[in-house]
Amino acid sequence: MSAMIRFDGVHKTFGDGPRAVHAVEDVTLDIERGEIFGVIGYSGAGKSTLVRLINGLEPATSGTVVVDGDEVSALREKHLRAVRAEIGMIFQQFNLFGSKTVAENVAYPLRVAGRAKDDPANDWTKERREARVAELLDFVGLADKAQARPAELSGGQKQRVGIARALARDPKILLADECTSALDPETTREVLGLLRRVNTELGVTIVVITHEMDVVKHLCHRVAVMESGRIVERGAVYDVFSHPREEATRRFVGTSLRDRPSPEVLGRLAATHPGTLVTVGVQEDTGSSARLMRTLAEHDVDGAIVYGGITEIGERPFGSLTLALSGEQAAIRAALAGLREFTTVQEYPELEEQR
Ligand SMILES: Nc1ncnc2c1ncn2[C@@H]1O[C@H](COP(=O)(O)OP(=O)(O)OP(=O)(O)O)[C@@H](O)[C@H]1O
Numbered sequence: 105m106s107a108m109i110r111f112d113g114v115h116k117t118f119g120d121g122p123r124a125v126h127a128v129e130d131v132t133l134d135i136e137r138g139e140i141f142g143v144i145g146y147s148g149a150g151k152s153t154l155v156r157l158i159n160g161l162e163p164a165t166s167g168t169v170v171v172d173g174d175e176v177s178a179l180r181e182k183h184l185r186a187v188r189a190e191i192g193m194i195f196q197q198f199n200l201f202g203s204k205t206v207a208e209n210v211a212y213p214l215r216v217a218g219r220a221k222d223d224p225a226n227d228w229t230k231e232r233r234e235a236r237v238a239e240l241l242d243f244v245g246l247a248d249k250a251q252a253r254p255a256e257l258s259g260g261q262k263q264r265v266g267i268a269r270a271l272a273r274d275p276k277i278l279l280a281d282e283c284t285s286a287l288d289p290e291t292t293r294e295v296l297g298l299l300r301r302v303n304t305e306l307g308v309t310i311v312v313i314t315h316e317m318d319v320v321k322h323l324c325h326r327v328a329v330m331e332s333g334r335i336v337e338r339g340a341v342y343d344v345f346s347h348p349r350e351e352a353t354r355r356f357v358g359t360s361l362r363d364r365p366s367p368e369v370l371g372r373l374a375a376t377h378p379g380t381l382v383t384v385g386v387q388e389d390t391g392s393s394a395r396l397m398r399t400l401a402e403h404d405v406d407g408a409i410v411y412g413g414i415t416e417i418g419e420r421p422f423g424s425l426t427l428a429l430s431g432e433q434a435a436i437r438a439a440l441a442g443l444r445e446f447t448t449v450q451e452y453p454e455l456e457e458q459r
Pocket residue numbers: 118119125126127145146147148149150151152153154
């Protein structure tokens with residue numbers, strides 16, 4: 105199966121000479137048909153530029169970008185229009201027309217396509233348009249808001265209109281650029297749930313640009329981490345979470361899991377809990393928390409859970425627990441050796457020194 109989107113040795117440079125900005129540098133990446141692919145990075149990492157290369161809004165400086173078999177980097181404007189019809193896009197600020205109703209907003213791409221008249225599939229008569237808009241509003245759960253104006257809607261509802269509009273022409277690809285960054289956590293979850301349906305029920309390949317690891321965790325199958333125009337790490341979301349290799353990735357993972365105590369919290373825990381503090385990984389392939397507790401019991405060591413969190417990534421458990429261990433010193437050492445046979449154990453010698 106060929107990739108839906110393929111970057112091969114792609115560079116994008118703005119300007120030239122000493123003031124040139126290398127927004128995208130040497131990116132080679134395949135995004136497969138039917139997957140939800142996340143691109144995560146801090147502001148200025150080059151994520152938006154990468155997305156604009158996909159829909160041909162920016163031409164690559166060098167290298168090739170192939171979308172569903174068409175090399176966008178080599179197409180002229182007329183052919184680019186046909187490729188763009190296969191690509192829907194949603195934005196952080198929704199970009200809805202404030203003066204149009206919800207139904208008119210969703211119908212807009214159909215009206216524009218209808219004007220082109222270069223393809224019989226674009227023969228969007230009023231009846232066809234209305235039927236399509238009704239179908240889309242039903243899909244996003246806003247059938248009752250067809251005549252409302254965007255100002256009357258909540259942020260989550262506005263983004264659902266954005267999604268309906270992006271789907272109007274039945275695209276194969278949906279590009280989502282920071283599409284939940286303006287929303288609160290609960291609304292974010294709703295929108296991510298809708299995007300999951302777009303993927304599973306409509307088979308749309310989705311590329312998600314974000315600086316929030318939570319979005320990647322809840323939505324994506326695979327992820328690439330971007331830093332200074334380059335992809336520094338990539339892989340299945342679970343693998344990247346469980347074994348981050350780069351410092352930037354570790355920081356993103358940390359912000360999402362919040363399962364490991366900060367140095368400040370550790371200091372407080374040490375002051376209020378007797379015993380040896382350790383943080384133990386909990387992962388599907390390295391043993392459950394039950395196995396962890398059993399190991400402590402076998403060595404006659406008591407383990408009080410004082411911090412931690414276990415979450416699900418791709419329906420698999422992942423996280424860590426921080427324990428205050430009490431018992432004979434030799435027994436604690438033996439229990440830790442036993443734990444190390446199946447999971448990661450982080451000790452805090454600096455805390456012991458302070459005691
Ligand atoms: N049209 C342009 N002309 C000059 N420089 C640009 C242009 N577009 C982007 N850049 C620069 O390219 C780099 C990457 O920008 P880009 O917007 O792709 O990053 P990003 O990761 O999407 O960041 P953000 O999340 O803040 O949008 C930045 O240094 C930016 O200033």
